[in-house]
Amino acid sequence: MxxxxxxxxxxxxxxxxxxxxxxxxxxxxxxxxxxxxxxxxxxxxxxxxxxxxxxxxxxxxxxxxxxxxxxxxxxxxxxxxxxxxxxxxxxxxxxxxxxxxxxxxxxxxxxxxxxxxxxxxxxxxxxxxxxxxxxxxxxxxxxxxxxxxxxxxxxxxxxxxxxxxxxxxxxxxxxxxxxxxxxxxxxxxxxxxxxxxxxxxxxxxxxxxxxxxxxxxxxxxxxxxxxxxxxxxxxxxxxxxxxxxxxxxxxxxxxxxLKIGVPKEYFGEGIDSKVREIVMAAIKEFEKAGAKIIEVSLPMTKYAIAAYYIATPAELSANLARFDGIRFGRKPHKEGKDLYDYYLAARGEGFGDEIKRRIMMGTYVLSAGYYDAYYLKAQKIRTLIIKEFEKAFEKVDIMxxxxxxxxxxxxxxxxxxxxxxxxxxxxxxxxxxxxxxxxxxxxxxxxxxxxxxxxxxxxxxxxxxxxxxxxxxxxxxxxxxxxxxxxxxxxxxxx
Amino acid sequence: MLSEDQVKHIARLSRLGLTDAEIKKFSSQLTGILEYMDILNEVDTKDVEPTSQVTGLENVLREDEARDWVKGEELLASSPLEKQNNQIKVKPVLAEPEDK
Missing domain, CATH: 3.90.1300.10 (Amidase signature (AS) domain)
Structure with missing residues (x-):
């Protein structure tokens, strides 16, 4: 071998x-x-x-x-x-x-x-x-x-x-x-x-x-x-x-x-037809092996991305505050004349586009006046997603x-x-x-x-x-x- | 909608130095993402508790006692800046960000 x-x-x-x-x-x-x-x-x-x-x-x-x-x-x-x-x-x-x-x-x-x-x-x-x-x-x-x-x-x-x-x-x-x-x-x-x-x-x-x-x-x-x-x-x-x-x-x-749930929202719009076919065939294998296949519904699925792109950038923006070019990492090319300039340069030069976008998104959704509308809302959506999964798992062992x-x-x-x-x-x-x-x-x-x-x-x-x-x-x-x-x-x- | 002025403000709060081209680009990109977030308004979340700890743990405590961990000089070695008397030498804090 x-x-x-x-x-x-x-x-x-x-x-x-x-x-x-x-x-x-x-x-x-x-x-x-x-x-x-x-x-x-x-x-x-x-x-x-x-x-x-x-x-x-x-x-x-x-x-x-x-x-x-x-x-x-x-x-x-x-x-x-x-x-x-x-x-x-x-x-x-x-x-x-x-x-x-x-x-x-x-x-x-x-x-x-x-x-x-x-x-x-x-x-x-x-x-x-x-x-x-x-x-x-x-x-x-x-x-x-x-x-x-x-x-x-x-x-x-x-x-x-x-x-x-x-x-x-x-x-x-x-x-x-x-x-x-x-x-x-x-x-x-x-x-x-x-x-x-x-x-x-x-x-x-x-x-x-x-x-x-x-x-x-x-x-x-x-x-x-x-x-x-x-x-x-x-x-x-x-x-x-x-x-x-x-x-x-x-x-x-x-x-x-074994009771296997098939969440119908995960096979719907936007899913490549061949992908759907392949996963359905895999589920068939389980059925042949004696598992019970049960359709389940997770209607909150379509809200998860929006909740995620509010909640996780918020946490990211706080977690990445520690990267300031002082305790770790590199010095910026232009150090500037004071500490504020140094931060701007260290973080502006050091982070790539996606990180900059997410730090700003996170800072925005946590800022005064937007916290309730975005961050708190996302955390409430999260609660609803959790409940939906708990309910599904009352009916099935796995999905x-x-x-x-x-x-x-x-x-x-x-x-x-x-x-x-x-x-x-x-x-x-x-x-x-x-x-x-x-x-x-x-x-x-x-x-x-x-x-x-x-x-x-x-x-x-x-x-x-x-x-x-x-x-x-x-x-x-x-x-x-x-x-x-x-x-x-x-x-x-x-x- | 996130205007270029708002992007500048958020960038300032986030301590991110952005070029003019970046401000323009991020203004349109972040606006697009924020518009997508409106989908959440379809969901009634009245009387729903927010979740921040998903497995239900609360008040995890331990004895408050000092333990051996990384040595001070090892931590200082991670800094790219000059050290003096076991401290990191940083730029002076002169102007308030608002003055910029």
Whole structure:
């Protein structure tokens, strides 16, 4: 078996049985990164020196017989996670030289189990975007068709896993930033329940919406990674002290008798017909396996984007106030004569267009006279969305829908059409509003749509399995059942 | 509708230095987004409580005790500015923003 196309599960067995070492594995990944990354732009920083030290230590640990399942497993980290001593930029010019003095909690957890960090991956600046075109390092190319976007904001992590440049990768999901790129690049992506994984040391975009999750080649691998990173953290007071199940343990549970909801609003207007067909076919697979399919309605769906683009920029504008060119990052070229000028220059030069727009939108909706009309209204809409999900989950165990209304679009296609870009998140945002988990996984392939000249490449299409809060174990069981029945998740791009 | 003057005002509050071209561009783009937000007026939210904590946690507390964390000099090293006596040397605070 090709060393690079393995799953975490395969690789862990290979490492334990000394078929290969973590150093071999790490070297194989860096060789492939060297060959492929100039095309894809998935990594913005390769941490070679550190990775080989980690790999050697992992090999010693394996030899001693004290290895965990992730010991010696090479992975990629979205450039939003603080990594001690390793440059962390959020793909923003304002942090181009920032080297954090500490590790995010999830990074410490992965270090403790002996995972090997290959490097930091590309993303939309401060996780704001759905195409990875808003990165100061340039866009990530989709491994299935390099003229197309990877999706965003965790585009580098998605492309890295899909193109065999890492065994798994960390990402963040505030409105779809794991699921949408997972769908566009054809890999499995997990968005957890809000608070299931600590956000400590992960740069904040919208604190009441942000979640930390993972990209993997299979559902089972995603469950293995969640096992290592989930749980209460006293450095993040929004992580409840709830027990963490052993996620992979009961993953073979069958879906027979499971009640699966099909939210009709997620299959309506604006959804590419081929995408709809593919996800309906996937639902059929569950029906054949003995699940009960029930139509449900989530009429608040169409209001989620507007609520999101009020509430999250508001939180972003407050969170990004700390980036002033004084405590972190770079000095502006024109420092000005006083502190006020310095702020203007540092932030005006340092932030890209999308961040400037969202900071201003957030400042506006929080300002006197507009707070009630916009911010408070959005938070009330959020309550209604939560109630609607709770009601749906009284009738069904999980729901299945497309991740994105269409497959990956062309680079540049939507960059000047903000609303059309924002609509790419129409089916992922409501899930973040409700704080529930969702698992994205490949469900088929479609050609690029919408009258855009297509290169003819087949593009991956993802579905998402949505569950009530803290139902990750159930999502893994359903997703794993699907991956036992189908082989979409084994397809690899020929990049 | 967000006029260019309003954009300038918001940019000032946000401490963002914008060029004239940016002000023009953002005025039209932000206006478009704000118009889209009007869709929320279709929803009756009378008597609906706002949500800011989605899993229902409240008043999460811990003991107020000092712990070892990052050292002061490591934090100072992140700053691009000159240091003096363990402090970061910044530009003087001279004029009020309103005078600009």
């Amino acid at each position: 090709d060393i690079l196309s393995m799953t975490i599960k395969d690789a862990a067995i290979g490492l334990k049985s000394k078929k290969f070492s973590s150093v071999d594995l790490t070297k194989a990944y860096f060789d492939r990164i060297k060959k492929i990354n100039p095309t894809l732009n998935a990594y913005v920083y390769e941490a070679k020196d550190e990775a080989f030290i980690d790999a050697e230590n992992a090999d010693k640990r394996i030899a001693k017989g004290s290895a965990a399942v992730l010991t010696g497993i090479p992975c990629a980290i979205k450039d939003i996670f603080c990594t001690k001593g390793i440059r962390t930029t959020c793909c923003s010019k304002i942090l181009e030289n920032f080297v954090p003095p500490y590790d995010a909690t999830v990074i410490s957890k992965l270090k403790n189990v002996g995972a090997v960090f290959l490097g930091k991956t590309n993303m939309d600046e401060f996780a704001c975007g759905g195409s990875n075109e808003h990165s100061c390092f340039g866009p990530v190319k989709n491994p299935w068709d390099i003229s197309r976007v990877s999706g965003g904001s965790s585009g580098g992590s998605a492309a890295a896993v899909s193109a065999d440049l890492a065994l798994f990768a960390l990402g963040t999901d505030t409105g779809g930033s794991i699921r949408e790129p997972a769908s566009f690049c054809g890999c499995t992506g997990l968005k957890v329940t809000y608070g299931r994984v600590s956000r400590s040391g992960v740069m904040a975009f919208a604190s009441s919406w942000d979640t930390i999750g993972t990209f993997a080649k299979t559902v089972e691998d995603a469950a293995i990674v969640l096992n290592a990173i989930a749980g209460h953290d006293e450095r993040d007071s929004t992580t409840p002290n709830k027990p963490v199940p052993d996620y992979p343990k009961n993953i073979n549970k069958e879906v027979k008798g 299945i829908s497309p991740v994105a209304p269409f497959p990956a679009f062309k680079i540049g296609e939507k960059i000047d059409d903000l609303l059309s870009m924002y609509l790419a998140d129409a089916l992922t945002i409501p899930i973040n509003a409700a704080g529930v988990p969702a698992l994205a996984l490949p469900a088929g392939f479609a050609k690029g749509d919408g009258g855009v000249a297509s290169s003819g490449a087949e593009l991956p299409v993802g579905m998402q399995i949505i569950g009530p809060q803290f139902s990750e174990e159930l999502l893994f069981q359903a997703g794993h059942a699907y991956q036992r029945l189908t082989n979409w998740h084994t397809m690899r791009p020929s990049v």
